[in-house]
Amino acid sequence: MRTRLTEILDVEHPVMLAGMGGVSYAELVAAVSEAGGFGSIGASTMAHSQLVEQMGEVRERTAKPFGVDLLTAAPQDFESKVRDIAKGGATVYVAGLGVPRDVVDLCHELNLLVVNMCGKVRHAIAAVEAGCDLVVAQGTEAGGHTGTVATMALVPQVVDAVDGRIPVVAAGGISDGRGLAAALTLGADGIWVGTRFIATPEAQAVPGYKDALLGLPEDGTVVTRAYTGKTCRVVRNAYTQAFEEAGGTPEPFPMQVLRSIEDGANHLGGDADARDVDPDREFMPAGQGAGAITELVPAATLVERFVDEAEAALARAGRPV
Numbered sequence: 488m489r490t491r492l493t494e495i496l497d498v499e500h501p502v503m504l505a506g507m508g509g510v511s512y513a514e515l516v517a518a519v520s521e522a523g524g525f526g527s528i529g530a531s532t533m534a535h536s537q538l539v540e541q542m543g544e545v546r547e548r549t550a551k552p553f554g555v556d557l558l559t560a561a562p563q564d565f566e567s568k569v570r571d572i573a574k575g576g577a578t579v580y581v582a583g584l585g586v587p588r589d590v591v592d593l594c595h596e597l598n599l600l601v602v603n604m605c606g607k608v609r610h611a612i613a614a615v616e617a618g619c620d621l622v623v624a625q626g627t628e629a630g631g632h633t634g635t636v637a638t639m640a641l642v643p644q645v646v647d648a649v650d651g652r653i654p655v656v657a658a659g660g661i662s663d664g665r666g667l668a669a670a671l672t673l674g675a676d677g678i679w680v681g682t683r684f685i686a687t688p689e690a691q692a693v694p695g696y697k698d699a700l701l702g703l704p705e706d707g708t709v710v711t712r713a714y715t716g717k718t719c720r721v722v723r724n725a726y727t728q729a730f731e732e733a734g735g736t737p738e739p740f741p742m743q744v745l746r747s748i749e750d751g752a753n754h755l756g757g758d759a760d761a762r763d764v765d766p767d768r769e770f771m772p773a774g775q776g777a778g779a780i781t782e783l784v785p786a787a788t789l790v791e792r793f794v795d796e797a798e799a800a801l802a803r804a805g806r807p808v
């Protein structure tokens with residue numbers, strides 16, 4: 488399935504694995520890239536040395552393109568980090584929070600495409616003006632840090648605002664190929680998928696996380712500041728309930744992250760085998776699409792299914808009644 492996204496990323500399928508902190512490590516990233524999608528390392532919870540190690544592991548597993556998501560737009564020693572990302576073989580740098588204005592030119596010198604996550608039309612316009620190469624329009628349905636506008640409403644508005652200058656990728660609540668078909672129909676060039684890829688054998692996840700997703704109904708998530716201080720969509724549990732009942736006032740990001748770690752409720756990016764994880768208190772970012780997840784499926788199979796189901800859905804939609 489060729490689109491502007493597959494052209495610019497030099498991949499076969501317009502399916503991107505979200506750079507999920509604590510989840511998108513080398514094994515999952517390489518599986519998605521090797522299957523013809525585009526894998527992104529979620530580096531937000533990694534020390535820089537671990538990121539370098541993970542990039543090496545991706546390169547051992549696949550020769551295909553992959554990216555790195557750093558979450559913040561201006562970490563310490565930003566320039567040297569960006570140089571290391573290019574040196575590690577990544578072809579895309581994703582800024583999860585804010586437009587990375589200061590390093591766009593440097594990224595381009597290093598042949599790194601720059602991607603910006605956007606929850607509002609004005610974020611997308613700022614990203615285009617700063618010289619970013621792609622925007623991800625992420626609706627409120629998404630797992631993790633999220634805004635208030637739904638994917639169905641956001642994507643066409645971002646597509647219109649960007650006006651063909653760069654490709655737009657849709658994210659938030661996409662669980663199968665019907666979501667890819669919908670994204671293309673709304674004018675996007677592909678999809679950026681998080682939650683669905685957590686329920687794969689290759690994803691890293693604390694004990695109980697994948698099981699929680701398999702059992703979750705469509706309304707089993709909540710947007711809370713309990714774990715990071717910023718609005719984040721997670722599996723609703725006793726910890727989020729207690730936080731809301733207590734008035735829901737967090738410390739600012741990232742202090743609230745430390746608070747939830749101290750509370751023993753946040754192991755994201757920590758030891759995947761942590762024994763002290765209580766699934767009813769744990770930080771488990773998840774989107775509303777989780778309700779559609781019924782089984783663990785290998786990442787490569789998911790990439791193929793996304794494309795096959797999208798083609799079938801588009802053919803069905805185009806058929807006269």
Ligand SMILES: Cc1cc2nc3c(=O)[nH]c(=O)nc-3n(C[C@H](O)[C@H](O)[C@H](O)COP(=O)(O)O)c2cc1C
Nearest residue numbers: 505507508531583629630631659660681682772774
């Ligand atoms: C566990 C988890 C961790 C995430 N971490 C990040 C992150 O570090 N940086 C980022 O840009 N987005 C992050 N996100 C958001 C994803 O990039 C993506 O936009 C979202 O998962 C898409 O919606 P979906 O989960 O409904 O597919 C995270 C999402 C999840 C579920």
